[in-house]
Amino acid sequence: MKMTDYKPGTPCWVDLGTSDVEAAKSFYGAVFGWTAETDDDPKTGGYTMFLLDGAPAAGVMPLMSPEQPVAWSTYVSVTDADATARKIGDAGGTVLVEPMDVSDVGRMAFFQDPTGAAFGVWQPRNFKGAGVVDEPGSLTWDELATRDAEAAKVFYPAVFGWGMDTNPMDGGMDYTEWQLDGKDIGGLMQMDDEHFPKDVPPHWAVYFGTADCQATVDKVGQLGGAVIVPPTPIPVGIFAVCRDPQGGYFSLIQLKEGQVGSA
The missing domain is CATH 3.10.180.10 (2,3-Dihydroxybiphenyl 1,2-Dioxygenase, domain 1)
Structure with missing residues (x-):
């Protein structure tokens, strides 16, 4: 797009x-x-x-x-x-x-x-932001991972006027979609010690689209990167978490047909 x-x-x-x-x-x-x-x-x-x-x-x-x-x-x-x-x-x-x-x-x-x-x-001003989103190789989702989701739910709506839609996930956790005028624009996840090592700080994760999550993960490994979370099915598609050779974390998302990202 x-x-x-x-x-x-x-x-x-x-x-x-x-x-x-x-x-x-x-x-x-x-x-x-x-x-x-x-x-x-x-x-x-x-x-x-x-x-x-x-x-x-x-x-x-x-x-x-x-x-x-x-x-x-x-x-x-x-x-x-x-x-x-x-x-x-x-x-x-x-x-x-x-x-x-x-x-x-x-x-x-x-x-x-x-x-x-x-x-x-x-x-x-002259630059508005990403010129392409929600396509393979482009920004598709932004997600806040934090150990204090309740504080985040107070802060971001106060600053940006965001709404929230929270729903249960598998494993007993909740997932919140940040919304602007009723449209999903990002996500919020509560960090726990089971899924996030204690030394991982709160952060905004970036997701880039891919047409084939497994193929992209394979390429990441061939190029010297690391796969932190292998391709995993979720309701909207398949996601993975990777690390580049210098240590930068990024995520991949292969959306199901008809699903859109956050832009």
Whole structure:
């Protein structure tokens, strides 16, 4: 699905902070068919756009400090990054990166929610977000995994006006869909010690679409990545969790026919 705009409050972009940008270009290019386009503007710090058939699909940039973990990040579209930052502070969140202009393409900021998960916001100008979603090789779902789902259910609706639809899953756990104007835009899962090692912090997981989850998982292994959760059936399709060679976690989702993602 091609995208030209995002309703405020919708996850609109994901990018990878990594210790080896060139290795990431090679790995993800082979996994998803992405090509890489690096911005020569020194103000962007060598930011690279991953393109899928010429459309922006995701981004990658070098780590800002050696202590920063290799990780994918999710950004939510907003009309005013500064006003959102104030709202996040009032709701108990923490500012990690103050609102700042990114040349003429937009204004961004980065935060930590009260449960410990990091996320960004994007105030679009010339760049609106991912130009393609819900297709193989593109962003399809964003999911908050946290050890305090109840706190998250207070925080995110206060900041973004999200609604919620919570339903039981197999194994006695609940799963919540974040909603905007009645449309599913992401998920929320309570972390437990059975499914999540204690050293795994709260985080926003990113899911990329695939037409064949098993084939993509096989490719990840061949390219030096790791499969953390093998292809597993769920009501909407088949998912898997992988790790790239530098340590960045990402998920795959093969949706059943008729299912759509979060954009």
